[in-house]
Amino acid sequence: MGNVLVYVENSETGVAPIAFELLGAARRLAAGLGGEVEALVAAGATAELAPALGAADVILRMEHPALSPYLPEAHVAALTEAIRSRDPQVVLVGNTSAGIDVAAGAAAATQRPLVAYCTGLAVDGEAVVAHSQVYGGKLVATTRTEGPGVFTVVAGAFPGAEGQSGGKAAEATLAAPATLGSLHTRFIAATAPSGGIDIGRADRLVSVGRGIGGPENLELAQELAAALGAELGASRPVVDSGWLPKARQVGKSGMTVKPKLYVAVGISGAPEHLEGMREAELILAVNSDANAPIFEVAHFGSTCDLFDLLPALTERLQAS
Amino acid sequence: MHIAVVVKQVPDLVEELEVDAAGTGLDRAWVKMKLNEFDDHALEQAVLLKEAGGAQVSVVALDGEGIDQVLYAAVARGADRALKVDAGTQEPLDSRRAATALAGAIRDLGPDLVLTGVQAADDLFGQMAPFLAAELGWPHVSVVSQVEVAGAAVRVQQEYAGGRMATLEVDLPAVIGVQAAPQPPRYVPVSRLRQAMASGALETATAGAGAGTGGAAVTQLAKPEAGRGAEMLTGSPDQVAEKIEALLRERGLLRG
Secondary structure (H helix, E strand, C coil), X not given: CCCEEEECCEECXXXXXXXXXXXXXXXXXXXXXXXXXXXXXXECCCCCCHHHHCCCCEEEEEECHHHCCCCHHHHXXXXXXXXXXXXXXXXXXXXXXXXXXXXXXXXXXXXXXXEEEEEEEEEECCEEEEEEEEHHHCEEEEEXXXXXXXXXXXXXXXXXXXXXXXXXXXXXXXXXXXXXXXXXXXXXXXXCCCCCCCHHHCCEEEEECHHHCCHHHHHHXXXXXXXXXXXXXXXXXXXXXXXXXHHHEECCCXXXXXXXXXXXXXXXXXXXXXXXXXXXXXXEEECCCCCCCHHHXXXXXXXXXXXXXXXXXXXXXXXX | CEEEEECCEEECCXXXXXXXXXXXXXXXXXXXXXXXXXXXXXXXXXXXHHHHHCCEEEEEEECCCCHHHHHHHHHHHCCCEEEEEECCCCCCCCHHHHHHHHHHHHHHHCCXXXXXXXXXXXXXXXXXXXXXXXXXXXXXXXXXXXXXXXCCEEEEEEECHHHCEEEEEEECCEEEEECCCCCCCCCCCHHHHHHHHHHCCEEEEECCCCCCCCCEEEEEEECCCCCCCCEECCCCHXXXXXXXXXXXXXXXXXXX
16 A cells, blocks of 8 residues: 655745646545555645645645745755655655755655656556656656656646545644754745746737747747737747846746747747646647647647748738 | 866757667667757856856766767866766766766865756656755755855755746755856857867766666657647648638737
């Protein structure tokens, strides 16, 4: 009998949405393993967070001032402590910024294997079979984990609804590890997104990726955006290259958007990007690589050279 | 301040990727390799720190095909030393095994700060930075977009979903997983690269013993199953533009 432990990411705004997706996935795994779902909520104060976690069988509350605001070192120690004391077979952590810190750190400390980027999880006998997106989403790896393991799960891979339902879970208090009193990491300040533009509010977006080639070509996308009445967005490589400001980044470490229209130009569609825009109502993708993962989530696509298609489309829209 | 930058090569995702005959790994015969883009940013961040306040920068990589070129390019970019660690194989190691293999050499090098890319396209079994931190017993922060020295610590910007960020202070020595440097990685003129190669100053070290944790094994590597997929619009650019315009008109999405 193996239990499933869910690491509940949280911030001053409450329980992170990914936690409900993990709880939903955990319910199915626990059913297959004949075990229970335990939810670890580690924070400065957990009383207001715990009630949301009714989909778990047991809520493990760990409180310490060093656990809020989030510090990687503190949360690695918290999850490590929970794994050691509860000995679950499966540990689920979101593949978020915090998840990258916490999952690998706790897996190393507890000598458990880690399987990252999971989009599918199933029980086969006593093993866990996972599907993971690798190579920018171009390939899917299937792994089999016999015995205990830690899995990081991509946001959006499991529906959050199953993890939000549920009744009243039992609660237990876990003592915070003593190391939280002598950390080598300190919280200095939170920073809000800057740049004066909130692309999350735009109902039409034209987003550019690496395929645009260079900043000198951004004008083509800007003109199309203007003709559509859209805001300009970007994938991470474009922002990291300094071609557009961070405030315009769509995806995992940028904004999650849900516009009526999303035009993806020269974006291959790495999982981190898809995470931020797959819920858009109409997705139109232009990419010369017919195998680009963006076409998996797009409703309509074209492999036309963007340097030909964009001016043609802009001209047509301006005339109409 | 001594900064070690850990780098590796990954398959160039712009190229077509093929699975090997066993169906569990990449067919590496035709794969074009390139420096992991996040490691590229980690190197840029290190060089920026060197320029800002003076630092010695050592670039470290596991030995493997084409790695000399990567190390020379890092020297040309501003690294002072380049260290190639021999793990007894030319095959790429997963990041956990790589962290175990590199930890001893890094400890011997004795840096104050280790910077490496936040992730890599092939790190199925987890990311290098947190594993390396665990091996070294040092604090760690990943998904970092800015590093500044603050006495015996560094101040880093960690990024979260929704564009939120926090500034954290981490005592040295520490390991940082770099998402992006404050400015894009600089271009290396070929003349500088030739100069670095002519100097020929690659140091070597032997990897420490030890292996990663077993228990998880790849049973299949495959292209994703075709999902619902996009309806492809075909024709000349003009014809495709016409179809798109019609689609947008139907849905009331033309600029009103």
